[in-house]
Amino acid sequence: MNSAELLVSVAAAGINLIDIHLQSGEIGHGKIPMMPGSDFAGRVDRSGPTSLHLSPGMPCSAPA
Numbered sequence: 001m002n003s004a005e006l007l008v009s010v011a012a013a014g015i016n017l018i019d020i021h022l023q024s025g026e027i028g029h030g031k032i033p034m035m036p037g038s039d040f041a042g043r044v045d046r047s048g049p050t051s052l053h054l055s056p057g058m059p060c061s062a063p064a
Contacts, residue, residue, distance in 0.1 A: 007046040008060055013037030039063050 001007065019036035022028045041061040044054050054060055 001046065001048055003048040003050040005048050006044050006051055006054055006060070008040075008042045009045050010040045010042040012041050014039040 015036045016039055018027075019038055023032075023034055023036060039062065041059070044056050044058045044060055047055055
């Protein structure tokens with residue numbers, strides 16, 4: 001684990017239009033297998049020593 005990385009337990013993930021366009025090949029290369037779900041919400045399990053503002057147990061989310 002990099003010093004600025006987070007390990008997150010994902011509780012929910014969503015597929016958005018970017019995922020659909022990537023899978024269809026409209027943007028990017030449409031490589032299969034592909035794991036859609038670039039939007040997610042969960043909790044921080046571990047945080048590197050230089051990761052700022054987020055510590056284990058905190059809720060987090062990331063939109064695409």
